[in-house]
Amino acid sequence: MSKIKGYCLTGTKRFHPGEAEAVEENSAIIEMTMPELKEGEILAETLYTALCGSDVSATLGKSNFDWIERPRVIGHETCARILKLGPGYKGTLKVGDLFVPVAQRGCQKDDCQGCRSGKWNLCPDKTILGYNRDGAFGQQMVLEADRVVPLIDGLKPEYGAIVEPVSVAVNAIYSKCNIKPGMDVLVTGCGIMGLISAELARANGARVAITGVEQDRNIRLKAARDRGITTIVVSPENPLLKQLEEGVKDADGRIFGTKGKVDLVIECSGVSSVLAEAIYAVKPEHDICTIATYPDKVMEDNTYITRQSLNIKGVMGSHKENFVVAQKLLLQGVFPAAHYINLYDFEHINDAFADSIKAQTTKAVVKMNG
Numbered sequence: 001m002s003k004i005k006g007y008c009l010t011g012t013k014r015f016h017p018g019e020a021e022a023v024e025e026n027s028a029i030i031e032m033t034m035p036e037l038k039e040g041e042i043l044a045e046t047l048y049t050a051l052c053g054s055d056v057s058a059t060l061g062k063s064n065f066d067w068i069e070r071p072r073v074i075g076h077e078t079c080a081r082i083l084k085l086g087p088g089y090k091g092t093l094k095v096g097d098l099f100v101p102v103a104q105r106g107c108q109k110d111d112c113q114g115c116r117s118g119k120w121n122l123c124p125d126k127t128i129l130g131y132n133r134d135g136a137f138g139q140q141m142v143l144e145a146d147r148v149v150p151l152i153d154g155l156k157p158e159y160g161a162i163v164e165p166v167s168v169a170v171n172a173i174y175s176k177c178n179i180k181p182g183m184d185v186l187v188t189g190c191g192i193m194g195l196i197s198a199e200l201a202r203a204n205g206a207r208v209a210i211t212g213v214e215q216d217r218n219i220r221l222k223a224a225r226d227r228g229i230t231t232i233v234v235s236p237e238n239p240l241l242k243q244l245e246e247g248v249k250d251a252d253g254r255i256f257g258t259k260g261k262v263d264l265v266i267e268c269s270g271v272s273s274v275l276a277e278a279i280y281a282v283k284p285e286h287d288i289c290t291i292a293t294y295p296d297k298v299m300e301d302n303t304y305i306t307r308q309s310l311n312i313k314g315v316m317g318s319h320k321e322n323f324v325v326a327q328k329l330l331l332q333g334v335f336p337a338a339h340y341i342n343l344y345d346f347e348h349i350n351d352a353f354a355d356s357i358k359a360q361t362t363k364a365v366v367k368m369n370g
């Protein structure tokens, strides 16, 4: 029998975005022995696993991921097949079933408000697949059976791998952002969360612009531009607010926003200064929705927030219901997965990480087995 391998986070050395050496320094490909199944667990073969911005940040040694115990086989965005059910299993799952796991699993105690409402993502004691336990960058993984959301009929397993990030955007766009047709929505950051959010906002009838830096111009922003989304390259010489005030033009040559202000900002960059700046791009009484986490505290002009009556809304991950909606959106092509994903074989997983770190791919998805 061939050996089971996994991409394992090992180090915490700090690197900057773009420094692909981080992959060799902070991770290793290891051989795995799978633990015996406990009650409530299943063994699964991973089919396709996607690289999340968090996985890339952890590999770069960003401080907001210092809490992850090393060594750890990471990965939480995956489509997998059940190989074995744990002792005493009495549920409806069967060996051979394809599924996507929910990344965030709650404590399920009666007195937990998040868990009681079915929102494990809001549980203070939640565990995250690939961070609190070994995850989907192993060719096999052991996980709790109650994380399983069955793959819906007709959805390709490689698209199943991005159900999790789409579900987070679903949580943001449908639960938090009140997007109406005709709104001008600015998405800051063109990682996959930005790109998915931009697509879903547009599908809701908004006009959408997305920002990136020079390094994003030819791959990530191009992918958005090819879909008719307005793109803005920001730099210290050409900051966002100045460009908005001077008048960013959409694909039809019309000015985006009103006097430099938009109806909604969705912050996906995870860069503190971007969020601090974004508050000035929103009209009074409008929303800034943050999906990202930040390595340092964000200094905000709090008085400005008061005077403009702004709403800052956070979105933490997603829950099972969002996973079901996300799968439908992928199946219906509301988010056109084929346009955004790049496939890599497991032997080239280091390249998948290096390319993601260098922003040379929109969304890297790894074919985990043969």
Ligand SMILES: [Zn+2]
Pocket: 052, 053, 054, 076, 077, 164, 165
């Ligand atoms: Zn993720």
Ligand SMILES: [Zn+2]
Pocket: 106, 107, 108, 109, 112, 113, 114, 115, 123, 124, 125, 126
């Ligand atoms: Zn809980």
